[in-house]
Amino acid sequence: MRYLFIHQNFPGQFRHAVRALADDPANEIVCVGETRNLKGRPQLHPRLRVLGYQMPAEARSRAHPYLRDYEAHVRRGQQVVRLLLQLRDANGFQPDVVVAHPGWGEALFLRDVFPHARHIQYFEFYYHGEGADVGFDPEFPATLDDQLRVRTKNSTQLQSVVQADAGLSPTAWQKSRYPIELQRKITVVHDGIDTAVVCPDPQAWVEINGQRLEAGQEIVTYVARNLEPYRGFHIFMRMLPKLQALRPNARVVIVGGDDVSYGRRLPEGQNYRQVYRKEVEGQVDWSKVFFVGKLPYGEYLKVLQISAAHVYLTYPFVLSWSALEAMSAGCLIVGSRTPPVEEVVEDGVSGVLVDFFDADALAARVAQVLADPAAYCPLRARARQVVQERYDLQAICLPRTLEIIRPRA
Template structure:
């Protein structure tokens, strides 16, 4: 079987799938993405990178700028696909994240291949991430153009033989006539690697070593930004530290924005929030670690007493499920993507995204109740094992999808 994988941040969501397939002799995998990539242990994957999408940068109509960029990127990827075809490569299946335009024209290069589109998100102007936060609500003028953001995914749906998305919540964002035809298959969690370890230890930059004997509150996000509730968590910290004099609070994430808006001042949200509440924080107990190597990040989750995860109604982070797999006691926001997985009182606790008082009270309740934490943490891992394990849940379904 020949498989062509398309993702600008290759391998993106297909990382575990590609790793599993490349170990099988009957599979040949070719990937196309933006920029060069090291092998990352994927020596049996042929990779072709592009640096600059071809064609003029200017859109004929300003509101069409995003789609014009997608079309330019799509033409670049199609040129690479044609070069592969000229050298004799013929994919049986194309699996692509089409959200940036990479897959726009490739099905025309390989019309005989089966095309599977990974449809990650359908944008909406109302009752969505864009109007969720009163503090950072998008201007109504900008909201009128939101439907244009869906054009590339809608074209992919029209061209695809099959479509997938990671969660039922994400499938439900699409119009019913589309969402009902999308297969829900999560990318999966390596639960053998992301697993509890009672003997785990985590060294802080100041030399202190944390273990499960310590009171550790963790917060993890790719970026420290409002989409993942960073501003809410930071505004809760003064009261958390006041009520928990022994707590160590560890935050993981870069300062650059991944989603949403930059702060109007131009400063990072970390700087903005430290200016707002920093004077009320005992910084000897608040630790910003930036980004961590994966194994160190897992060790931090393993020593966590309570893991706080907040998100707008937006795509669910891998870190949420990895924390559950590591046996964390979860305290999540009562938003759609979280509530699909987290059942309050069963495998974690949930509070309103903006309810800082409930966040503090529930966190303190959990820290005071080791028995409740043990019960919830065990149930959290069992949830991931039952529904999100890569080996037993995700991979068999993807393999069926690719080979049927």
């Protein structure tokens, strides 16, 4: 079989499926990504052919502001078409199956290039003017203009979902965000967690700034791709003074970069870490708080394995891989009572949930966990069991994904 995978940040969510299909010598697999994102990335599999496309220069558009993202998506889609036409006409490649993420426009014109292929798309998040991330946080209020803009923002996905034969969505809540008349095309299948790799390790330790931190100590962890309000970073920082008052020996490890993955950017030269650190300056003993930036995967896992309490906060938005990885590693999740978290964490059973905005309640619950770790061992065990039963890569998620992707008889 011939497969074509397209993702601007390849491999993205397709890593495991691509590897599994490439293991079969009967399959021919071509993968496409944006050139700048592919640069320097290690080879995923020796049998893959990986091609890059260049993004065109940004247009000096006079288009309505609501349409500027869509225009950029159309331009990206055109670049992908040019590359695929060369692949088709010069090399004779005709895929049986095309798998793509539609979020950036790469999937807009795939049906026009390969009309007879089976088209599968990864539907990650459908935007709403209310009831999800937009307008959730009163500290960053949404305007009517924001609501109208995000409605238009869905134009790319709507074009793509109409063309798709089938779709994948990682959680039930994320699927539920899509128009009900389109949900029939979408199957809930998470990308999967390798629970054999992401597992508890009572001997784990890390060294940070000359200090040895190890499992069994009072260590609070927080992980996000970037430190920003969408992942509750502002609430987490405001928790620190009270947490240190309650548990003065606790040490806090914060993993994440200073860019913005979601939401509003600050003025040039500023980042949210600076802003919220300044807000609590003079109230926090920074010698016990470690900002470690982005870590290699193995080091990141060790941080999870030494955690006594792992804080995971999020707007009603895409569920982070790190939340499920933390559960698989046996972390005690202290999470926000928001729909993405409630889907995977049951309060008092597989973790502890608090109101997203209540920094004092968050500090109190984290302190309780640190004060009596033995009492929360059953919750840790249940959290890992949930991931094994519902999100295990090899036993559940990868087989289901491949069943959807492979051509039907």
